[in-house]
Amino acid sequence: MMDLLGSILNSMEKPPTVGNQESRRKAREQAAKIKQLQEDEKRKKAEFRKYMEKEVSDFIRDGAQQKKKYDPMGKIERTILHDVAEVAGVTSFSLGEDEESRYVMLFKKEFAPSDEELEAYRKGEEWNPQVAEQRRRLKEQAALEDAADSQSERVKACPNSNYRDKYSHLIGTSAAKDAAHALEANSTYGYVPVANKRDTRSIEEALNEIRVKKRQKRGDHAGEGTGSS
Structure with missing residues (x-):
């Protein structure tokens, strides 16, 4: 009987040592911190989304605004803003050359930007329709002059008349x-x-x-x- 009891006791898990107990406690605390951080991040995302929903809604109702530029923000915040804008039927673009300077601009559908306007924003320039029109006319004039020069060269290369x-x-x-x-x-x-x-x-x-x-x-x-x- 004593031999049977001894074998049962020997087969049972030994109580953890002091070192093992401390490691498990730290692991539980770390897991709790990670969970708390995840919950905080989820809460912050929800709050930011709610804030952006109000921002976009106010932008749509404001008849004086055609576009809206936001300060640089992180990738997660930009993603949320793009999603809110899409749901609301607003056009959005991420602009800026590097990650630290990336920002979002909103445009109402009826005032969607042209390629020239977007190109100006990407270069960090302010959009000026008058300046853009002047540039466009200069480009057209240069293209016409190039075409005229090419035509003149072709005429010079061809004889004025043939032997007949x-x-x-x-x-x-x-x-x-x-x-x-x-x-x-x-x-x-x-x-x-x-x-x-x-x-x-x-x-x-x-x-x-x-x-x-x-x-x-x-x-x-x-x-x-x-x-x-």
Whole structure:
């Protein structure tokens, strides 16, 4: 019986030492701090969101405001503000070159910024529509001048006239005659003019004409012989 009880007691977990108890206490305190920090962060996010919801709502109701610029804020705060703006139907942009200077600007839908305006904000400049219009006109003028210069260079590179124009007084008459001759040939007899054909008689007519000429020739020779005797 004593042996059985001894074995049971030996198999039971030994009570923690003083060092182990201290480590567990510190672990519990650290876990409690982490949980508290998470709860505080969650509460702060909720409060910031509520604050931004009111800010965006006031911005929408203010008819004199077309846009609103906020001071630089952290990434989490910017994310919350973007989400609130999207839900409210407001356009938002994060601007600024580095993380420390990043800020958010809100725009009402009907006053959404142009690419030129956003580019000015990204460069840290104030948006001035009059200055932007002057810049746009200068760019257009420069583009027109470049196009005119390119056109002028192309005109200089091309000859003013070709050899046909230059020597038209020499080749024009010959070309005109050739064209007239071809036109006459086509109109009179298909392809070849009748006047240019060597013989328009049939073969039989040609043979008959040759026979007649031979008879006439023989008759002439006979008359000459009789006269001489």
